[in-house]
Amino acid sequence: MPVTPRYAWSETEEEARVTVYVKAAAASSQLSYFCGGCVLKLNCRPYFLQLDLHDYVCYVAPPAAGRPSSSVAVLSDCVVFTLRKLKRGVWGSLTAQLPPEELAERRSRSLEEKRMLDQADSKREEERKWDAQRLAVKQQIEKDTQEREAIRKAKQKDVEAALVRFRQVHNGRTQTLFAFRL
16 A cells, blocks of 8 residues: 655745655666646555646656756755746745546646657657767768878879889880870
8 A cells, every 4th residue: 555755845936845755766677657737646565646737737748858847856864846937926835726527638638749749859869869879970981081082192102102213214105005084
């Protein structure tokens, strides 16, 4: 049976901070959380916490996502959620006081939005990796082209130097027996 952990919260007009006290949170490999939309969930056996937030907050996102984000800090004895509010203002209460059906609808909408954002982040990350690979290939091709051009020029110099030596040996009495084209 899950245990609801103790938590504390505070707020400003821009953010709400929720500190959830769970023992050995940082050492737990079973710690999982979801934060965004209007839901905050934390699961760290034997603890489970689900809060239906008063209003919408930004999702926790990787820095590369390039959008405003809430954040999570996992400490030795607690997990601190810094929730960036979508709308400025003071809530007065951390949780929403709505009928259960409406809370369930808000929760499912938040989870669906998160799934869609994760897909977009994943696609963006994949595109970033492809762009990096394309850039690396392009740079390698340019390097190889420069090296081939340097080799071609060195060969041309060697051929010209050989022709000069050949003409010097024969005092210009020779006919051109062959032509070089590189």
